[in-house]
Amino acid sequence: MILPLLSIQATAQSPQEIIKKSENQIKGKTSYGIVEMTIITPDFKRTLKMEGWWIGNEKALIEIKYPKKEEGNKTLKIGKEIWLYLRNTESLIKIPPSMMLQSWNGSDFTYDDLVRESNLERDYEMKIISSSDTVNSEICWKIELIPKPQAPVVWGKIIYWVRKSDYLPARIDYYDEKGKLVRYMEFYDVKEFHSKKLPAKWVMYNNIEKGRRTEFTLIDIKFDIKIDEKIFSFKELEKRR
């Protein structure tokens, strides 16, 4: 059992393996977290505190805890659909397809980003460009991901940096089909959460509207816990907790 694993370790690793390992570090089968989201634009800065539950890529529920005005607003993702529960009007709204590219809660993420299934291994051809690139003084693999011909993806190219020391992602660049850098995510501040090492700060920089970025600060995160599927139902959504 151990021998083949060792031999892979010893020889060069395939980019697929590196990316898979890295993705697994920051994702679980299920997860629960408390996250602070800060939206920074040249005009203003705004912080939201959120609590979220995820089951793989299938279901997610995010509830806003702060600021007061938006407290109790919930975003529910079921498969490819997004529903919003709005506390003020106590109403449930399904985001129509035409609005999926709108910003989610004013961040640099769209509703579409929340539902788009990302299966990098299935959709992209991978190639290691460099094995000794540095991002924020960490030595990284620099891996280029080019979409496979028929893959249903929006990006023209992704560059993925994985830290060699602990397989955590360091930076991800997203390019459009014309080869223009649209946005990039950087990961900082590695901390231990329930004996798992994770970057505590994720920052998505908007490269189209310069000066805009969205920062996520993990306050608490747990992986592979048991989540009651009931919380993803509409009935539960409308219950005020």
Added chain:
Amino acid sequence: MKKFSPSKNLRKEDEIMFFLKIAWRNIWRNKRRTIITITAIAFATTITVIMRGIQLGTYDYLIRTIAGNYSGYIQIQSKGYSEDPSLRKTFIYSDEIKKIIKSTPDIIAYAPRLYADVMISSGENSYGGIIYGIDPEIEFNFSNFHKKIKHGRFLRKDSSYEVLLGDKLFENLKIKLGDEIIILSQGFDGALWDMKFKVVGVIKLGYTELDNAVIFMNLKDAQEFLSAENRVSVIAILISELEKIEKIKRKLSEELNSKSLVALSWEDVMVELKQSIEFDNASGVLFLAFLIIIVAFGILNTISMSVVERFNEFGISLAIGFKNQKLVLIVLLEILFIVLIGILLGSLLGGIFNYYLIKNPIVLTGDFASVYEEFGIEPKFVSSLKPRIFINTGLSILIVSLISSVIPLYRVYKLEPLKGIRFT
């Protein structure tokens, strides 16, 4: 010797009168040819005046109705709003700004408006929408929105949380008049906010893009909903004459510059309308240019004939000492007579027609009409009696006629007595 100089001057004037008389008589020596030429020129002038009249008149009409309703002839907005029409680029509608507008002459109406992209939902059905926050009282005198109500009623100044929806949006939401809908938007403070509004009316602007999305509400409701106290996106302005747009725009821009505001004309805001007018105008001018060129060949033909026909008598005149230059002058005067009569006659006919069309605009039906209806305006041809139509038409026909008579005139200038006499 002194005695001769005044009489010499007198002789020159006499000479011109004499030439004029000869030219006038000459053109009537062959009545039929002259009448045909005059008719051709008059025809070209009439057609040009009518076509230009309809074009310019209709452009004016389009600008007055489309720009008048939506953008205003001039609008005030924040610098950078046209590149990024977001809530962040709205501005405080202060008394100071009001004072500046009020003190500007020629402004007959102005309307503050707040626009925002939102999501509107009736529960199961949700769509993207655009809020038009307006002051209903002001809009009564400004736009004709209140005339486009399909069901229900227009907004009232004193009632709150009521909306008017575009008819397509209303249909899509599958609701009834009096139902409540939920509007969701990110406000000026960045927070996502949702509120219930009562649907009191359905509006059909006839502009598909808007009928699919527009949500009219009271300006103060929109400001409250979007956390944008006292803020507006634009102030639309109407002035008495379209010709004064540039002047007033400059004046307002100067005065508002210190507040980071700009005044733009409808051409800056409604680029699409401006471009379609420019395109139509260019194709119309091209068509008329072809028409005038064809007429020019007709003139070339008649003048050449009338000149060649008289080579005999020109030869004799030259033989008894008449100068070539003077012959050229006489022929030139003949051409001028014919062209001027044609232009005057054509302008008169065209003018009468245009006047009639202004009084009785042609209402279009069928395919043409549907194009207009897409923009939500009554499909009709309107004409114009602007002086520039007549001046431009007259001048271009005159110039083209003179150019086309260069060759016959040159032949007269180079004519030798014997060659003329013997010309067959």
